[in-house]
Amino acid sequence: MTQRVNKITNWFTGTGKQLMGVFGISTNKTTEKVEITTTTTTVDYSGKTVVQLKTIAKERGFKGYSSLKKAALIELLIN
DSSP states (O other): OHHHHHHHHHHOOSOHHHHHHHTTOOOOOOOOOOOOOOOOOOOOGGGSOHHHHHHHHHHTTOSSOTTOOHHHHHHHHHO
16 A cells, blocks of 8 residues: 555645645644434323334334234333
């Protein structure tokens, strides 16, 4: 890899900063403040049947849900 980098640097006549830009590497030393907000939606599973709850568990990729009762299924889906 070092040999490849040397060939590229010999080929490229720009500044180091320009070379880093060619590879998509940022040389900016500034930092950005990023604000992340999350929202949670509460779903009321109590009105669903056991079959519906098992379908939801299957769609979400849970394992071991087939023998669970309704309350345990709801707990699994909430957490």
